Amino acid sequence: MTKRQITIKDIAKALSISPSTVSRSLADHPDISRETKSLVLAYAKEHKYKPNPLATSLRTNQNKTIGVILPEVVHFFFSTVLSGIEDEAEKEGFRILVSHTREEYKKEVRAAQAMLEARVSGVLASVAKSTEKYDHFQELIDNDIPLVFFDRICRGILTDRVVVDDYNGVCSAVNYLIETGCRRVAFFGSPSQLAISNNRRMGYEDALIRNRIAVDPELIIICDNYGDALEMTARMLSLPNPPDAFFAVNDETAVGILNKAKALGYRVPEDISVCGFTNNSICELSEPTLTSVDQHGYEVGAMAMRLLLDHINGKREDCKVVSKIIKTKLIRRQTTR
Amino acid sequence: MTKRQITIKDIAKALSISPSTVSRSLADHPDISRETKSLVLAYAKEHKYKPNPLATSLRTNQNKTIGVILPEVVHFFFSTVLSGIEDEAEKEGFRILVSHTREEYKKEVRAAQAMLEARVSGVLASVAKSTEKYDHFQELIDNDIPLVFFDRICRGILTDRVVVDDYNGVCSAVNYLIETGCRRVAFFGSPSQLAISNNRRMGYEDALIRNRIAVDPELIIICDNYGDALEMTARMLSLPNPPDAFFAVNDETAVGILNKAKALGYRVPEDISVCGFTNNSICELSEPTLTSVDQHGYEVGAMAMRLLLDHINGKREDCKVVSKIIKTKLIRRQTTR
DNA sequence: TTGAAAGCGCTAACAC
């Protein structure tokens, strides 16, 4: 009982007209008479005709799928971005082909190749932490596949990009900590060579400078996970001149700081303020709830897809590279005064 | 500088042989001579020949993509499942087309239609909470697209399925609570009509019965999120005969219970034990760390994909429906004695 | 307003 999908030919035969007329009717071509059209449409509907996208793509040499390369799905920010991407793509009937690299360079290269082979119409990508060579991305461009980076861009490649305003996000968060009376703000940053990391640290430093507070290297460390945060927080609080506030580059780390500080008998936020970054769901689950910087992942995804679609639809001259910056927002909760 | 991708024809022309010979060489057909083969392969490699999967699919009427329909990506369990699916698919060179329904019936229907249109080779699905009609899934089957359900199955449709052993997972967790001295175990369950919910409650009840402890309806409530948990925990602890342990159907809820209990001055686990379900990353972040039931999402995904691939490869007689049950594992941490 | 025919890139039955 294998039901072969009905084709244009079948409709043509059944209606005793030619395949081309059927094709045109389906495409609502102006040359076709009303009657013929409605006849075809009726038959198509009744028999659940579904155009074979493979054939169309092969013929027209363009297909309705977009490749998305992202470092990790089990990650709040990226899953949120994905939602934005999906919604925006759906508006124009594009499908999404997701490849996730789990932060591995090798997987990223394979993903890019897969996109090339799948002949996707465009690619959205956020680079893996371990990536240092960018040939695989360059190859996409060389093959005329439009590429837009989001969040983790790569400098070498000239394409549109959508980034989170990390600099201002961190800067205003740290500024807020200072405004609420903190004088020694520690910074727990991430080790990677990604541009993101630097921007964040610069945001931190500039916030201090703007408030005429000296940047103390002792308060700046590389620590971006829960386990390490427990250890480093204890160490930092035992300094002769300990911090009275902590800014962490992600929420897990911030929770680590929070938990350790509480365990050591500090009151939060009375003795110590803590601020995270991402605005994960754990912010609401921690006790007290965690102040954090929202990165508006949904907008990042939607915007990146928008740029890509504009490219694909030829609405943009290729000469200019667009950089969009998505604003962040400080979500004040109970770990800050 | 639009670089058209090189085709089989191009190779044939360049080497003055026929396209079919090229095709066969590329496919490593036994009839072709060593020399011809290596000649073709060398040329193909040098000019970066990439087979056009569209053409192949159109021709052979089977394409190398699998559709995955899942309720939510921003969700630990499902993202983990997705990893398993991806890895298993990659082994046989299949691509994944992900559609996520955000628990909406309407999106699920559209997703199924999209899969049909994309002519995927098979579909893996986990049904949305709001889904009550299953015609869209039936239609896939009617069109001979193999379908395998995972986690959230639907009873009406006869296909292979992979489920988590919720019953035993809950049962042994509750059993463990009792073994460690708890006598009144509360159950915070989920409201949905999914089979999963019932299985979990049955696991709870049977664990009590097996230990000759009466099932007290007062201790069984519907509550499956953090906010409600805060409220319901307070209420439950003020009962004349309050619980000395809580089992929650997900980790967020468990953390809610934990936080409220601590806030009310109870010691965990000395006064009260708490156990969650899923084994989220928050289990490690909570203070104390949360005991939870691991659902082995990766295995669920890998197994579902395995079943589907077997179907696609014709390794299975279609007559029999396979139900795989993935074992759970209790991860003991600090919220239980 | 409609039809005939070619062709997108690939595979495979059939020839030699």
Place this chain on the structure above:
DNA sequence: GTGTTAGCGCTTTCAA
């Protein structure tokens, strides 16, 4: 061992 040919389902030029 290799070539010829037809055709997957669709679009589109050209002709009628």
